[in-house]
Amino acid sequence: MKQAPTPVPPAAGAVPTAAALALGDDALVLSHRLAEWAGNAPVLEEEVALTNIALDLLGQARFLLSLAGDEDELAYLREERAFRNVQLVEQPNGDFAHTIARQLFFSTYQELLFGQLAAGDGPFAPLAGKAVKEVAYHRDHAEHWTLRLGDGTEESHRRTQTALDALWRYTGELFEPVEGLEVDVTALRDGWLTLITKTVRQATLELPTGPQAGAWTAGAGRQGLHTEPFGRMLAEMQHLHRSHPGASW
Amino acid sequence: MTTMAPDTGSYEAVFDAAVAADERIEPRDWMPDAYRASLVRQIAQHAHSEIIGMQPEANWITRAPSLRRKAILMAKVQDEAGHGLYLYSAAETLGTSRDELLDKLHSGRQKYSSIFNYPTLTWADVGAIGWLVDGAAITNQVPLCRCSYGPYARAMVRVCKEESFHQRQGYELLLTLSRGTEAQHAMAQDAVDRWWWPSLMMFGPPDGESAHSAQSMAWKIKRHSNDELRQRFVDICVPQAESLGLTLPDPDLRWNEERGHHDFGPIDWAEFHEVLRGNGPCNDQRITRRRQAHEDGAWVREAAAAYAGKHRDTQGEAGA
Numbered sequence: 001m002k003q004a005p006t007p008v009p010p011a012a013g014a015v016p017t018a019a020a021l022a023l024g025d026d027a028l029v030l031s032h033r034l035a036e037w038a039g040n041a042p043v044l045e046e047e048v049a050l051t052n053i054a055l056d057l058l059g060q061a062r063f064l065l066s067l068a069g070d071e072d073e074l075a076y077l078r079e080e081r082a083f084r085n086v087q088l089v090e091q092p093n094g095d096f097a098h099t100i101a102r103q104l105f106f107s108t109y110q111e112l113l114f115g116q117l118a119a120g121d122g123p124f125a126p127l128a129g130k131a132v133k134e135v136a137y138h139r140d141h142a143e144h145w146t147l148r149l150g151d152g153t154e155e156s157h158r159r160t161q162t163a164l165d166a167l168w169r170y171t172g173e174l175f176e177p178v179e180g181l182e183v184d185v186t187a188l189r190d191g192w193l194t195l196i197t198k199t200v201r202q203a204t205l206e207l208p209t210g211p212q213a214g215a216w217t218a219g220a221g222r223q224g225l226h227t228e229p230f231g232r233m234l235a236e237m238q239h240l241h242r243s244h245p246g247a248s249w
Numbered sequence: 250m251t252t253m254a255p256d257t258g259s260y261e262a263v264f265d266a267a268v269a270a271d272e273r274i275e276p277r278d279w280m281p282d283a284y285r286a287s288l289v290r291q292i293a294q295h296a297h298s299e300i301i302g303m304q305p306e307a308n309w310i311t312r313a314p315s316l317r318r319k320a321i322l323m324a325k326v327q328d329e330a331g332h333g334l335y336l337y338s339a340a341e342t343l344g345t346s347r348d349e350l351l352d353k354l355h356s357g358r359q360k361y362s363s364i365f366n367y368p369t370l371t372w373a374d375v376g377a378i379g380w381l382v383d384g385a386a387i388t389n390q391v392p393l394c395r396c397s398y399g400p401y402a403r404a405m406v407r408v409c410k411e412e413s414f415h416q417r418q419g420y421e422l423l424l425t426l427s428r429g430t431e432a433q434h435a436m437a438q439d440a441v442d443r444w445w446w447p448s449l450m451m452f453g454p455p456d457g458e459s460a461h462s463a464q465s466m467a468w469k470i471k472r473h474s475n476d477e478l479r480q481r482f483v484d485i486c487v488p489q490a491e492s493l494g495l496t497l498p499d500p501d502l503r504w505n506e507e508r509g510h511h512d513f514g515p516i517d518w519a520e521f522h523e524v525l526r527g528n529g530p531c532n533d534q535r536i537t538r539r540r541q542a543h544e545d546g547a548w549v550r551e552a553a554a555a556y557a558g559k560h561r562d563t564q565g566e567a568g569a
Contacts, residue, residue, distance in 0.1 A: 043550055044334055047303070051324075055327070062316050249318055
């Protein structure tokens with residue numbers, strides 16, 4: 001009933017739960033945000049593309065949460081403070097430029113992260129090996145839209161610059177160490193900054209100059225400190241499941 | 250637009266013979282203007298129904314009660330966007346652009362299936378839409394796979410395969426609810442009570458009152474009459490409702506040995522016509538939302554076009 005799709009999970013006990021939750025929550029929450037676009041996308045092709053990305057992320061989330069416990073209990077019965085996703089992914093969709101900027105920042109990070117995990121022999125290697133291919137498409141989609149929007153019209157340029165600037169403060173958290181996740185954080189951060197800088201410049205936009213974290217937000221999401229819109233997102237997501245305790249769906 | 254050549258008569262004879270022989274008419278073949286217009290009208294209405302139909306279901310994606318159900322519902326809504334794409338493409342083969350058709354939808358000059366003017370009030374409505382609405386759509390659409398116009402017939406083959414998956418997930422969703430807690434069972438029954446009659450209306454007015462039926466049947470765009478298809482649907486649903494452990498809200502519903510079909514009660518055509526006229530529960534909401542999404546996306550489409558214009562020579566891959 002509740003089996004998440006493919007790859008073979010690692011042996012029980014081998015999984016660092018905190019890391020599975022962190023990565024699983026990132027994917028779950030971003031998938032939810034992207035799914036909010038259904039019926040509202042600017043063009044029919046983007047209805048298909050955004051849902052495609054949301055479905056890939058939901059597949060990753062189901063696999064990762066199942067490593068940490070029961071996927072539905074974890075998704076529907078945890079309180080806001082128990083979620084371990086970065087704050088970037090919970091940010092509301094805003095206009096299409098905000099959604100694309102969030103996608104650019106996150107998918108670039110996720111591709112580099114999964115690339116590292118896939119190359120290793122840790123418990124996340126099988127998932128990362130499969131997901132890195134999906135995420136390469138997510139990054140490609142976000143990059144192409146960043147170029148079109150940045151180098152499109154005056155209005156699209158302005159909106160995209162605003163979005164990059166607004167979300168920049170949530171990007172520092174991506175490079176905070178996560179317990180049980182063996183990655184070279186410095187390489188991750190450098191690789192990410194190189195790729196983002198290249199795309200942003202090619203799109204005739206400016207790399208934001210502000211800090212990459214607010215006064216107390218560095219690593220906050222990973223510790224269960226979220227932003228106000230997240231609670232409302234969870235209220236909507238969890239309401240029906242919580243209204244029927246013990247029911248099967 | 251087809252120009253009237255001096256020997257239109259002989260073209261028409263070739264067309265009539267092809268239709269009579271059950272051959273496919275293809276985009277470059279000569280066809281009567283009225284045949285083309287009738288197809289554009291029907292394909293556009295179908296395409297519009299797919300994209301408006303995303304709304305009542307997307308209404309529940311963010312509240313889906315399990316991750317498995319959420320994934321299924323997202324995939325279904327995505328399929329509908331995909332169906333919209335194939336169908337607008339099929340209409341384009343007749344010389345009508347997607348933009349032109351969307352404009353007609355947004356301005357109310359073209360319609361979409363009236364069923365989507367009903368609201369999805371509970372999670373069980375997602376199941377009822379799959380079982381009944383998609384079930385009725387399949388009953389209508391399977392014969393279209395043999396429609397005389399090639400691109401439409403071929404698009405329908407793929408659409409029907411996916412619709413049949415949608416119908417099964419709806420049935421399975423309702424079955425789970427029906428066999429679940431008392432509250433879940435009640436939710437399923439309530440949804441079926443609300444969706445049953447509107448689903449029967451999806452086959453259109455009775456044969457005698459259907460405006461386009463006779464000509465469409467002669468052209469083999471349409472293969473069966475509204476009433477025939479409605480009867481087929483009722484006969485399919487009755488045993489399925491029994492297996493679901495749910496009742497259909499029609500006291501007159503019973504097997505008629507003599508006809509070999511189920512008799513069913515009178516349909517409230519006044520309601521059908523009211524909803525069609527714009528007085529359904531969600532007519533304004535659906536079209537306002539669609540227009541809003543289109544208007545909100547205008548700057549994005551303009552940006553993509555401007556970018557493609559600037560980079561026409563240097564790259565094709567990032568073109569919109």
